[in-house]
Amino acid sequence: xxxxxxxxxxxxxxxxxxxxxxxxxxxxxxxxxxxxxxxxxxxxxxxxxxxxxxxxxxxxxxxxxxxxxxxxxxxxxxxxxxxxxxxxxxxxxxxxxxxxxxxxxxxxxxxxxxxxxxxxxxxxxxxxxxxxxxxxxxxxxxxxxxxxxxxxxxxxxxxxxxxxxxxxxxxxxxxxxxxxxxxxxxxxxxxxxxxxxxxxxxxxxxxxxxxxxxxxxxxxxxxxxxxxxxxxxxxxxxxxxxxxxxxxxxxxxxxxxxxxxxxxxxxxxxxxxxxxxxxxxxxxxxxxxxxxxxxxxxxxxxxxxxxxxxxxxxxxxxxxxxxxxxxxxxxxxxxxxxxxxxxxxxxxxxx
Amino acid sequence: xxxxxxxxxxxxxxxxxxxxxxxxxxxxxxxxxxxxxxxxxxxxxxxxxxxxxxxxxxxxxxxxxxxxxxxxxxxxxxxxxxxxxxxxxxxxxxxxxxxxxxxxxxxxxxxxxxxxxxxxxxxxxxxxxxxxxxxxxxxxxxxxxxxxxxxxxxxxxxxxxxxxxxxxxxxxxxxxxxxxxxxxxxxxxxxxxxxxxxxxxxxxxxxxxxxxxxxxxxxxxxxxxxxxxxxxxxxxxxxxxxxxxxxxxxxxxxxxxxxxxxxxxxxxxxxxxxxxxxxxxxxxxxxxxxxxxxxxxxxxxxxxxxxxxxxxxxxxxxxxxxxxxxxxxxxxxxxxxxxxxxxxxxxxxxxxxxxxxxxxxxxxxxxxxxxxxxxxxxxxxxxxxxxxxxxxxxxxxxxxxxxxxxxxxxxxxxxxxxxxxxxxxxxxxxxxxxxxxxxxxxxxxxxxxxxxxxxxxxxxxxxxxxxxxxxxxxxxxxxxxxxxxxxxxxxxxxxxxxxxxxxxxxxxxxxxxxxxxxxxxxxxxxxxxxxxxxxxxxxxxxxxxxxxxxxxxxxxxxxxxxxxxxxxxxxxxxxxxxxxxxxxxxxxxxxxxxxxxxxxxxxxxxxxxxx
Numbered sequence: 001x002x003x004x005x006x007x008x009x010x011x012x013x014x015x016x017x018x019x020x021x022x023x024x025x026x027x028x029x030x031x032x033x034x035x036x037x038x039x040x041x042x043x044x045x046x047x048x049x050x051x052x053x054x055x056x057x058x059x060x061x062x063x064x065x066x067x068x069x070x071x072x073x074x075x076x077x078x079x080x081x082x083x084x085x086x087x088x089x090x091x092x093x094x095x096x097x098x099x100x101x102x103x104x105x106x107x108x109x110x111x112x113x114x115x116x117x118x119x120x121x122x123x124x125x126x127x128x129x130x131x132x133x134x135x136x137x138x139x140x141x142x143x144x145x146x147x148x149x150x151x152x153x154x155x156x157x158x159x160x161x162x163x164x165x166x167x168x169x170x171x172x173x174x175x176x177x178x179x180x181x182x183x184x185x186x187x188x189x190x191x192x193x194x195x196x197x198x199x200x201x202x203x204x205x206x207x208x209x210x211x212x213x214x215x216x217x218x219x220x221x222x223x224x225x226x227x228x229x230x231x232x233x234x235x236x237x238x239x240x241x242x243x244x245x246x247x248x249x250x251x252x253x254x255x256x257x258x259x260x261x262x263x264x265x266x267x268x269x270x271x272x273x274x275x276x277x278x279x280x281x282x283x284x285x286x287x288x289x290x291x292x293x294x295x296x297x298x299x300x301x302x303x304x305x306x307x308x309x310x311x312x313x314x315x316x317x318x319x320x321x322x323x324x325x326x327x328x329x330x331x332x333x334x335x336x337x338x339x340x341x342x343x344x345x346x347x348x349x350x351x
Numbered sequence: 352x353x354x355x356x357x358x359x360x361x362x363x364x365x366x367x368x369x370x371x372x373x374x375x376x377x378x379x380x381x382x383x384x385x386x387x388x389x390x391x392x393x394x395x396x397x398x399x400x401x402x403x404x405x406x407x408x409x410x411x412x413x414x415x416x417x418x419x420x421x422x423x424x425x426x427x428x429x430x431x432x433x434x435x436x437x438x439x440x441x442x443x444x445x446x447x448x449x450x451x452x453x454x455x456x457x458x459x460x461x462x463x464x465x466x467x468x469x470x471x472x473x474x475x476x477x478x479x480x481x482x483x484x485x486x487x488x489x490x491x492x493x494x495x496x497x498x499x500x501x502x503x504x505x506x507x508x509x510x511x512x513x514x515x516x517x518x519x520x521x522x523x524x525x526x527x528x529x530x531x532x533x534x535x536x537x538x539x540x541x542x543x544x545x546x547x548x549x550x551x552x553x554x555x556x557x558x559x560x561x562x563x564x565x566x567x568x569x570x571x572x573x574x575x576x577x578x579x580x581x582x583x584x585x586x587x588x589x590x591x592x593x594x595x596x597x598x599x600x601x602x603x604x605x606x607x608x609x610x611x612x613x614x615x616x617x618x619x620x621x622x623x624x625x626x627x628x629x630x631x632x633x634x635x636x637x638x639x640x641x642x643x644x645x646x647x648x649x650x651x652x653x654x655x656x657x658x659x660x661x662x663x664x665x666x667x668x669x670x671x672x673x674x675x676x677x678x679x680x681x682x683x684x685x686x687x688x689x690x691x692x693x694x695x696x697x698x699x700x701x702x703x704x705x706x707x708x709x710x711x712x713x714x715x716x717x718x719x720x721x722x723x724x725x726x727x728x729x730x731x732x733x734x735x736x737x738x739x740x741x742x743x744x745x746x747x748x749x750x751x752x753x754x755x756x757x758x759x760x761x762x763x764x765x766x767x768x769x770x771x772x773x774x775x776x777x778x779x780x781x782x783x784x785x786x787x788x789x790x791x792x793x794x795x796x797x798x799x800x801x802x803x804x805x806x807x808x809x810x811x812x813x814x815x816x817x818x819x820x821x822x823x824x825x826x827x828x829x830x831x832x833x834x835x836x837x838x839x840x841x842x843x844x845x846x847x848x849x850x851x852x853x854x855x856x857x858x859x860x861x862x863x864x865x866x867x868x869x870x871x872x873x874x875x876x877x878x879x880x881x882x883x884x885x886x887x888x889x890x891x892x893x894x895x896x897x898x899x900x901x902x903x904x905x906x907x908x909x910x911x912x913x914x915x916x917x918x919x920x921x922x923x924x925x926x927x928x929x930x931x932x933x934x935x936x937x938x939x940x941x942x943x944x945x946x947x948x949x950x951x952x953x954x955x956x957x958x959x960x961x962x
Contacts, residue, residue: 029811058795061636074812079795083635084802085628086654092625096632096640097791099581099616104636104792122628125621324612328580329637329790331614333757336578338604340751346572346600347748350562351388 018054028078038190038216043075049200065090069111069138088119091126101327106133116152116171127180132316134203140218141229148221159226173213184210185309201246207268208316242306243276359550361416363427368440372404374490378497379410390555392418401681421861424938491532498536505547566739569710571596573717581640583618583629588681589737590643590671623648627655634665637790641667657696658803665724672736674934683934684737689910692732703731704884708859711746726760738936761787768797776810784829837883846875851897865942894921903929
């Protein structure tokens with residue numbers, strides 16, 4: 001029913017956040033994806049997370065590449081600018097935009113084709129630069145718009161709708177990001193809103209590159225028997241390792257944490273993530289330990305989920321490059337131009 | 352008018368053949384600058400290999416009292432420092448010229464030419480006797496030939512010392528050792544040859560108010576003055592020095608004195624695709640951003656250029672053209688991206704291009720590029736080339752008007768947005784094809800969705816034929832507006848001739864000299880240099896007003912001629928191509944010969960450039 005315009009009427013009793021906005025104010029255009037698509041659940045989680053964080057809609061910048069997942073940036077926060085770029089190149093647009101204005105919140109949505117095939121290079125280098133953005137991969141192991149080809153995240157042995165078996169090993173964005181030094185790496189499932197919403201909130205507040213790989217089944221091309229990215233398979237094989245509760249700065253932490261099971265992590269802005277470790281031996285702040293754990297479970301056919309790795313202290317792009325606190329796009333021209341006197345002085349070197 | 356050709360004082364060319372990586376660059380720039388500081392116009396061209404060490408490299412210095420900034424096409428003095436290229440170097444010297452070589456190892460074969468004078472100087476022997484260490488000896492051998500030339504050409508040694516003192520301000524001991532090498536060569540030449548030669552220099556007063564600068568440095572300076580804050584790039588010859596210069600200027604002029612923070616972001620991208628993506632992202636978000644690249648980079652940037660065209664995002668791209676196709680000859684010059692840049696990307700796309708002819712224009716056009724990009728909300732490409740970008744050119748002093756303010760074009764402020772009932776990104780309110788844009792972060796009402804997919808004038812997704820076509824047609828209205836905004840052609844119609852030269856970019860210097868030389872043979876011609884794409888009305892008028900038009904350009908396929916036939920009403924038959932594409936900058940001789948061959952086919956061939 002994508003042809004029906006969504007009425008923007010909010011019931012007066014709808015709950016409002018600190019800015020006086022209802023959840024409806026964080027919605028966007030009506031989705032044109034297939035009914036039951038995992039991506040729509042992720043869109044809903046982004047709406048919920050943004051509303052919960054009291055973000056100013058106009059301060060949110062939504063970026064994407066090409067593909068089903070990339071369409072979703074039109075489906076949330078219509079009050080923020082959106083940029084649907086070219087296939088696999090969203091990270092460079094995000095880098096430029098962020099370089100111009102560090103004060104905004106950047107949220108990129110990509111897919112497994114957009115990130116792990118055509119855009120693998122840009123994805124890797126955005127991580128290397130520790131670009132301050134939330135990067136969500138809506139991962140379904142398949143190309144949807146071109147009707148069901150395997151993507152680079154398809155598992156060995158998984159079957160396509162038409163019966164073909166994938167024989168090439170997958171690229172795992174989580175392990176890849178950890179290898180590249182990413183400072184915030186999470187995995188979740190579109191069907192687990194409880195896990196996903198606080199992860200998105202923590203990712204949005206994380207200073208630096210925050211990756212959330214969200215398993216998001218494709219109901220049309222990859223939800224059949226024999227697929228390892230179907231709803232049924234994912235529900236059966238996904239295993240939460242670390243649950244993250246995001247605690248905004250304003251809210252006092254009152255809960256009692258039991259040593260060894262919970263781990264409050266201070267974010268750079270004073271807010272906290274409280275990690276509830278479901279596996280006592282798992283340490284998400286230890287890259288090596290975490291990576292080993294993820295790989296072990298993967299061998300056993302399980303997707304470990306949650307905030308799998310975090311290092312809140314890493315410097316992001318602007319800190320590394322020593323740019324000013326004020327966004328570069330608002331530095332006054334007078335501060336940028338050396339003027340005729342400056343030019344004269346410079347020319348002395350060329351005489 | 353040029354001075355009388357009878358004397359060689361301040362009118363000859365020197366070519367220096369060395370081995371890449373032996374430090375000859377400092378010797379050559381020392382020579383250039385000492386001549387320049389004596390008030391004598393001088394041109395320097397570096398013909399270097401795509402190599403770090405070992406391959407042959409040449410440097411050409413033309414002393415030109417008439418102030419010509421092109422190659423003459425002739426070598427009067429050859430300094431042959433590279434045994435590998437002795438044979439061809441000796442062959443290149445014009446009759447009556449000189450060949451200087453290192454006689455530590457005598458080369459009787461070089462003496463085969465009767466029509467030139469061979470001057471042997473035992474450079475290696477003298478340096479081995481006076482300096483220690485292999486590397487120092489190699490470097491000093493090159494400084495030593497500068498000393499030989501100083502004696503032969505009558506250069507002022509005090510000036511050379513003064514230049515060395517400036518270069519090595521922080522390492523004064525190097526001034527003495529370099530000066531020692533200079534003196535060795537100088538003394539040897541004075542003792543053994545009849546110094547100075549007939550072709551020598553004599554102080555003039557023709558370089559006041561001028562600088563020696565390369566186009567990449569000047570363009571980088573233009574970016575600084577235009578207020579660019581984001582530079583994203585991927586290293587590629589011959590554009591890299593533009594970005595290097597931007598960083599140097601940024602570190603010097605853009606660091607906040609109180610906080611120590613840098614008012615610019617300098618981002619080395621993983622490839623050219625990413626570099627242009629960053630530029631587009633940054634300009635979409637309100638910063639002035641640019642990238643510098645060369646042909647292969649433009650090829651890679653095509654997809655993004657189409658996006659920026661269709662989604663109407665400003666971007667500034669410097670294409671420092673080099674020899675193609677493919678990897679081509681990365682360290683040689685050509686004007687071979689004219690077509691590529693004009694229509695880069697799939698679908699119906701066309702881009703604003705600016706064509707600077709020298710470093711001075713690189714500076715001003717860099718600033719113009721940002722203003723045009725923001726006014727027209729589209730990519731602007733500045734097509735320089737290796738010759739302009741990497742060689743030092745004598746230019747008039749760059750000037751800056753302190754009243755300049757960046758033209759951000761139709762960019763709505765928060766207050767302006769609030770006054771609107773509703774903001775629509777692509778509605779043409781003014782009839783000029785240019786619509787209003789907003790920046791992220793302004794107000795929820797200002798938000799819009801940027802996309803490369805089919806969109807309506809309201810910015811929404813569409814697959815509707817009429818809605819799609821409406822936007823595409825409006826882009827052509829904008830293109831018509833652009834025609835009136837871009838720099839006009841430079842036209843010299845003083846000859847009032849039926850014959851006209853049409854050219855572009857770095858051909859300009861050679862053409863000015865060629866026109867003088869032709870005038871001496873009673874061939875007076877008009878000249879138009881196009882400075883931008885789309886072509887302005889004056890281009891159309893010039894083409895219509897001339898019966899025969901020589902289109903002079905540095906590529907094989909006559910790309911400027913193609914653009915002219917595609918985009919103007921000119922009769923194809925009127926256009927004759929004069930093409931030069933061997934990788935060296937075009938010379939005046941080549942133009943004179945080409946024009947005369949066409950206009951006076953019966954005339955005896957003669958040394959036109961040096962008649």
